[in-house]
Amino acid sequence: MRKLTVSTLVLALAAGAFFGAGTQSAQAQKKFIAIGTGGPTGVYFVVGNAICRMVHRAAAEGRKKGRKHGIRCAAPSTGGSTYNIGQIRQGELDFGIAQSDWQYHAYNGTSKFKGNAFKKLRAVFSVHPEPYHIIVGKGTGITSWADLKGKRFNIGNPGSGQRGTTEVLMAAYGTKKSDFKIATELTSTEQSKALCDGKIDAYGYTVGVPNAGVSIATDGCDAKIINLNTGVEKKLVDENAFYAFATIPKGTYKTTDADVTTFGVMATFITSADVPEDVVYEVTRAVFENLDDFRKLHPAFRNLDPKLMIKNALSAPLHRGAVKYYKEKGWM
Numbered sequence: 001m002r003k004l005t006v007s008t009l010v011l012a013l014a015a016g017a018f019f020g021a022g023t024q025s026a027q028a029q030k031k032f033i034a035i036g037t038g039g040p041t042g043v044y045f046v047v048g049n050a051i052c053r054m055v056h057r058a059a060a061e062g063r064k065k066g067r068k069h070g071i072r073c074a075a076p077s078t079g080g081s082t083y084n085i086g087q088i089r090q091g092e093l094d095f096g097i098a099q100s101d102w103q104y105h106a107y108n109g110t111s112k113f114k115g116n117a118f119k120k121l122r123a124v125f126s127v128h129p130e131p132y133h134i135i136v137g138k139g140t141g142i143t144s145w146a147d148l149k150g151k152r153f154n155i156g157n158p159g160s161g162q163r164g165t166t167e168v169l170m171a172a173y174g175t176k177k178s179d180f181k182i183a184t185e186l187t188s189t190e191q192s193k194a195l196c197d198g199k200i201d202a203y204g205y206t207v208g209v210p211n212a213g214v215s216i217a218t219d220g221c222d223a224k225i226i227n228l229n230t231g232v233e234k235k236l237v238d239e240n241a242f243y244a245f246a247t248i249p250k251g252t253y254k255t256t257d258a259d260v261t262t263f264g265v266m267a268t269f270i271t272s273a274d275v276p277e278d279v280v281y282e283v284t285r286a287v288f289e290n291l292d293d294f295r296k297l298h299p300a301f302r303n304l305d306p307k308l309m310i311k312n313a314l315s316a317p318l319h320r321g322a323v324k325y326y327k328e329k330g331w332m
């Protein structure tokens with residue numbers, strides 16, 4: 001047995017050397033992949049780690065059945081959507097989670113990505129909806145975007161999806177940074193604590209519902225999520241396919257005493273055309289073969305439907321490894 005394993009390995013290595021950069025099956029041997037997520041109290045971190053869990057489960061089951069993929073996976077916390085897109089482009093991350101608006105802009109070279117399109121960006125599937133939240137501290141009296149004027153507002157860390165979406169909203173409302181008393185750049189993990197400590201009055205956050213970060217502020221110190229449903233948001237939704245109106249249902253958090261209407265995006269799972277087909281195929285397969293378990297890992301995943309996940313909110317082309325799996329399943 002031992003001899004067979006060694007000679008198989010030698011053959012695989014020889015094939016890899018012969019075909020230059022390595023055949024795809026050779027590359028799948030002991031491949032380490034990294035998935036970029038978001039802050040540790042957000043939903044991306046759960047998505048990334050749930051995907052790694054499925055990949056490792058598929059590996060363990062495969063070992064028993066002689067179907068090995070050799071992929072080991074890690075999903076570290078990162079700065080968020082645009083950070084992930086940038087690191088995938090550099091080849092530092094293999095996969096990442098990104099808001100559908102930033103996937104669109106990165107692929108098409110628009111907005112923040114003007115003159116800097118990432119044409120090798122590839123979509124794998126979409127995940128959960130992410131409403132854009134404005135969360136306001138108790139006693140601040142803020143009930144609308146206009147009330148943020150003269151207040152201490154967290155616009156988010158550079159690299160986060162909410163930072164970009166907040167800037168889009170600021171432009172749509174004609175709000176400048178100097179209109180706030182201070183515009184802070186705290187991360188998603190820091191912002192709820194800062195709100196509860198009275199260091200900021202409000203923050204903007206694009207995130208799945210419910211999540212631990214928001215509940216620290218709502219359930220922890222009576223912060224509230226306000227409506228964003230004026231003509232400004234309506235225009236954004238009407239003009240951009242990647243935005244839609246969203247509802248954060250009454251009862252989601254302790255202070256959600258009525259449905260909140262806002263606009264939002266979808267979280268999407270992305271990669272680069274440079275990531276080998278078999279790696280993307282195996283990761284995609286691991287997720288969809290275990291979708292029932294995936295759904296149970298977070299309330300935001302409860303309604304995941306494969307038919308929608310492979311087409312909704314995706315603007316970059318699907319990666320060929322994902323297409324291979326979707327065709328096998330007869331979904332395409």
Ligand code: GLU
Nearest residue numbers: 038042043044080081161
């Ligand atoms: N939408 C956020 C971002 O793009 C991350 C949300 C989360 O961590 O769940 O940065």
